[in-house]
Amino acid sequence: MSYIQWPAGYVPGFTDNFCSNEVIVAGLTTADVWPFLNEPGRWPDYYRNSADVRFHDGRGPALENGVRFFFSTFGFPVESQVVEHVPPVEGQPARVAWHGWSGEGDGRLDVHHAWLIEDLSGGRVRILTQETQNGAPARELATARPNPMINGHQEWLDGLVAAARAARG
Template structure:
């Protein structure tokens, strides 16, 4: 199975917070999942923890490295974001989507995030959807100690919703 390609400054274990969520779903393909993941116009229809979405100037699809967008999640004001990786799935190759998001501020409020996704078909006929996120900053360190873990639960809801809408 494939793994996330991490920029050095965001390597898991070196940041203030890290979460990993993964599901395997039968009767679904990466090609069916991909459009619902990269089209920001779909997000609010299957993920309750996102709002105030401003898509890139090029449209609602996160398909081009360098595209800038913003969205609000986990109670934060809208985060600025930039696509760092967007490669659609192909036979034998996973779909890859990743963005850097940030909130400017002082030492107490600044936040930096790297959120990556893999969508790939397995040999046994299921699709694997993996999302992992690292975070840097005091707000991230606070999230890391919160129980139950809001990032872990929120991202699991995102995965489950993505699978559900992709099966429709």
């Protein structure tokens, strides 16, 4: 199976926090799922931990390489910039990743949030999301129980699958 490509400074195991969530479901394709992830304005419709989505520089509504956007999540106002964007192509996984940041100084949080969506045999799709984080807020999140990142991202995956299934009919 394919894997996330990590930039320097964000490799899991060398950051302050890391979370990984994955689902494999039958009856959907990468093409079914992609629009619900690639258009952040749709996120609040199926993921309650996302709000206030807006794009900078007159861009949007879809993500693409280099695009800057903003959203609120986990109580953080997050500025983001897309650093990887590979739309679905037959035989290759779709990928999207952004660098996100919030706060300043000792309270700054920096993240690399990556997604991989790939079609599997038997009419299945795999959706993997992983995030690494650096900064004092990341260290606090890493020790919180229950783990808000793992639980929140699982809710995001579950909502993404439900939205794609509802659209497919």
